[in-house]
Amino acid sequence: MGVLREVVAPFVVPGPSGVAIRSSLKGLTGQDEAVLRLVGELLGSLASGDLKARCAAGLAHDGEQWAQRKRALTGKSSSRWAGSLTKATHDQWALARRGQLAHLHSLRAGVDTITHRLAQPIGTKGSKGAPGGYRSRREWFAKSRRLHVLEDRLEHEQADWEAGRVRVVRGGKKLARTRHHLEAAQLTETQWRLRWQVQRWFLQADGESGKRYGNETIRISPEGEVSIRLPAPLAYLANAPYGRYVLACRVRFRHRGEQWADRVAADRAVAYRLHYDTGRGRWYVTASWQIPPVQVVPLEAARAGGLAGVDLNADHLAVWRLDTHGNPVGEPRRFAYTLTGTAQHRDAQVRHALIRLLHWAACHGLALAIEDLDFAAEKTREKHGRRKRFRKLVSGLPVARLRARLVSMAAELGVTVVAVDPAYTSRWGAQHWQKPLTSKNRKATRHDAAAVAIGRRALGHPIRRRTAPPPHDRSDRAGHRTVQARPGSPGREGPRPRIPGPRTRSVPPGRGAKAGDQRAHNRSGHTAEHEPWHQGSLPLSF
Structure with missing residues (x-):
């Protein structure tokens, strides 16, 4: 039997640190949708270029480079759009880095497992802690070839990790691969192209406390009016002062609407993201904000x-x-x-x-x-x-x-x-x-x-179920310890108490040689249970 690993103590799970709610943008005009598409495409192209610059910097990236990227984006959009773009790029690079590390661990685990099984004789059965050998020579040969493949992948991934190189696909690697399997995905090229473009748009802005309605870039009033601060190249499309475009629709958040309204009325930070659902052909807005930690x-x-x-x-x-x-x-x-x-x-x-x-x-x-x-x-x-x-x-x-x-x-x-x-x-x-x-x-x-x-x-109880007390007249009557004693109960694992009174045995209660030894009563594996019993010799005649 293998060694059991140590069990971690239970703990109370802390509550969530943020909230996100969503609502649809109903009643958009054709002009509204055209403006949203133009803004999304422009900011999406800026996000792609910024992500390329961040990936090229690798591990040498620092705060000064971040500031340079933001200054370069400010002239093409605005200072707040540039802040949202660079922050999203940093988060995406960090996510790719964590995924790369997880992939490294998976490759190492696969290499170690195959190496161990190849070293075992064919047909050897494994134990609970370690696998055995492969079942046939054919399987052994196939796994030896796979070992070389995994070792090659591990070598390349390790080199990328040490150099700080990550591979990120804006729009998703899964959707990019779907382009070559349109029939299996039941998509036409036009449908796939629209979905690909939508996934690469960028229409999200971080909140800012102290600013009007908690967001200066994408602003939603308590009445549901949605306005967007247009980037500098698209300022000619503004239909409101200060380079803003006001949508014709009104937004209403049904879930947590009162909480959202309280934050907006108090000018507390609320982040917004506008996105288009290609399946339903409808625009949505997602509002999110941080909440104070709940007392555990x-x-x-x-x-x-x-x-x-x-x-x-x-x-x-x-x-x-x-x-x-x-x-x-x-x-x-x-x-x-x-x-x-x-x-x-x-x-x-x-x-x-x-x-x-x-x-x-x-x-x-x-x-x-x-x-x-x-x-x-x-x-x-x-x-x-x-x-x-x-x-x-x-x-x-x-x-x-x-x-x-x-x-x-x-x-x-x-x-x-x-x-x-x-x-x-x-x-x-x-x-x-x-x-x-x-x-x-x-x-x-x-x-x-x-x-x-x-x-x-x-x-805090052990999983092992404590057995019921033995019936009367088979051990020491009802004096057995309780069935479900609490972990802190004194003497729950100690000897049984002495009970005075007549017994069927010749030894008085509490006076036996093993009266205080629990192993002699109902513990398996004790030597008393395995001692041979010899019957005395009987006389041949009476």
Whole structure:
């Protein structure tokens, strides 16, 4: 048996640090749409050139170069547009850098795994901690060739990382590759070209506290009037003073509209982004702002009234309520969703399941315990080999999206979220809880048992289920320790107490040779259980 890794202590997940809301721009005229397209194309070309300059600078980039880029963009647009462009470029380069590092780690993991398996004899079975050899000579040869490919890729990626080179595609690498597979994507060249151009537009401006309505570049009044500060080359299109263009439509934010109106009335910073949906043929505006950090509830307060353990699965959330002692209460709950169809449909399914879960938790005043999952290292092709279904299952789990949405939505409803280490929850839950929770009228699944294990870990209890006391007259009557003793209960792992009274044994209570040795009573593996028993010799005649 391998060495078990150390389990990280549970913690209360902090709330979100920002808010984003969206609304459609209805009632735009043809002139409005033409102006938005021109502004987006102009700023998009400036953003492409600025990103090229930033990538060329690499690791040698500093604050002085940033200032030079901003001064160069100011003459082609405005100082505030230049600030938004350079900030977006910096964020995009940093994101590409983090993705490059993650790719490096993935390549190293693949190279290490193949190298280890190639060194093993063919057909050797692996253990829990390390994989075995390959199953056939043919597979061994194919993997040896793949090892050379991965080593070559790793060498190039390592050189790029050390030199500070990143490869970024404005508009997305996936959409760029779709150009060569239009039939599979069910797109015409015209449709793809429109989508490509729209993804490369730039129409976003950072907020600025103290300025009118919280944004000087893209401004939305409390009445919903939208105006844009045009870049210098397009100033001739202005229909309002100071080089501004006012759209004919009015915007109304239905979600968090009151919060947005309060910020706008107080001239607090609000960032805006205008974008065009090619599928619906409609313009949208997204407003976002930072919120002060929410005071985190202490962990003991979250445990005070019990909580509900939540196990994330490919098609549902398995939930079970636990009391403060770690005992399952009531029946298990299941909140289903379907991860098929478009990205918008999958996201809607996740949101619908989460809102049902949160409303149920808020109705009972419960905190939620979830696993702090990260499947970044679990999707590798080399780790799971032929288990394609499992790799597809793990890759399809909406871990990051579900976690982000759960934290954001729980903060609005006042539900506390406790994150626990996911180590061994499914295995130990099935081992200790699946069978005891199964009855004639209820069949507990591994996911239900895992939810109980997650909840017990969040409460600070061990996952192991404590057995019930032995029946009367088989050990020491009802004097056995409690079934669910709290971790701080004195003597919960100590010897059984001495109980006076008559016994069927010849030794008085508490006077036996092993009266204080728990191993001699009901601990497996003790030497007393394996001692041979010899019957005394009987006389041949009486």
